[in-house]
Amino acid sequence: MTVALAATAALSQLHADARVVDRPQLPLVIGAIPYWDRSAALTSMRTYARYIDVASPWSYSVSADGTPTVAEGTSPDADSELGTHSGDSSIRTIPTITNTTDGRWDRETIAKVLLDPALRRAHVEALTGLVEEYGFDGVQIDYENLSAADRDSFSTFVRELGDALHRIDRVLYVAVHAKPNDTGYGPHNEAQDYAAIAAGADRVIVMAYDRHWATSTAGPIAPYDWVEEVIRYAVTRIPREKLVLGVGLYGYDWVGSAATPLTWAEVMSVAEVHRSPMHWDETSLSTHFTYVVDGITHEVWFENARSVEAKSALARRHGLASIALWRLGGEDPSIWRLGP
Secondary structure, three states, X not given: OEEOOOHHHHHHHHHHHOOOOOOOOOOEEEEEXXXXXXXXXXXXXXXXXXXOOEEEEEEEEEOOOOOEEEOOOOOHHHHHOHHHHHOOOXXXXXXXXXXXXXXXXXXXXXXXXHHOHHHHHHHHHHHHHHHHHHOOOEEEEEOOOOOHHHHHHHHHHHHHHHHHHHHOOOEXXXXXXXXXXXXXXXXXXHOOOHXXXXXXXXXXXXXXXXXXXXXXXXXXXOOHHHHHHHHHHXXXXXXXXXXXXXXXXXXXXXXXXXXXXXXXXXXXXXXXXXXXXXXXXXXXXXXXXXXXXXXXEEEEEEOOHHHHHHHHHHHHHOOXXXXXXXXOOOOOHHHHHOOO
8 A cells, every 4th residue: 555655754753753752662772883874873873872772883894814904984992982972871882893895795804714713713812802992892793695614613703702702791792694494595594503603692683684685676675574484483593582683774776686775864855856656565564666767667665664663573572682773874763763
């Protein structure tokens, strides 16, 4: 059915939402802060700090010797003060470490680090040193697009890093690809042994989005039935008290099988410019619309407060520990009004 969503009215909700004082009955909320849109993310964090339990700056990658590198324009010193600058010192800071090089997923570099016991040990020591030096509450590992051949070394790394962090009273979070069974959709899924990862980590974040992605055909980013299928498998391998549902807050604008990622505000702007009526899909519980430019049809699917509420309800219904928002700064501001 068609949903009456006026872009101007929705955008005006931002200031009204900032006045909401009651904390919604959601699980623990983890908010990602991407280095390439840090200003917008920090603005969102400051505005809605009372709803956020953990800030996770997405600013760190791994060099060939296992030491962490920091994205340009960010610094551990600045990250260590996130909670204070948000006005809520109770917000914990758990930076995310990724296997990216020049903005692209880099399987080769991290695979060598994980496979070599000496490099792996140096990597663990470097990460625990980062945590101790800057007073972080732990780290979150997000190593993506690994191969099935990396499965054992990745599990070993998680166990060793978890042990090292626990010795200094810190925590380990690990982000994993979503899958409905162990083999999932390819080598990147086979690389991640949910049960072994859960044994070493304090939280396991299942990134339940990108069912349709930037180079796929158009469709819902996180269809409800698929997300539930992913959760039903995950709880057979990961204790519910450790399991975190990763929730996307963005959209894609497809032309054929090539898509441009959009923030919620960008989606609203596109819809307003092209006067596109929006439609709610009752199966996927997602919103979508189409528009035409120069005879070329665009198809947009995106996440908004209504679809996020459905996923949050799933997390509560399955007794999960938390939700992790990807990402702050690009969300529909109405998500912060969600109730029990």
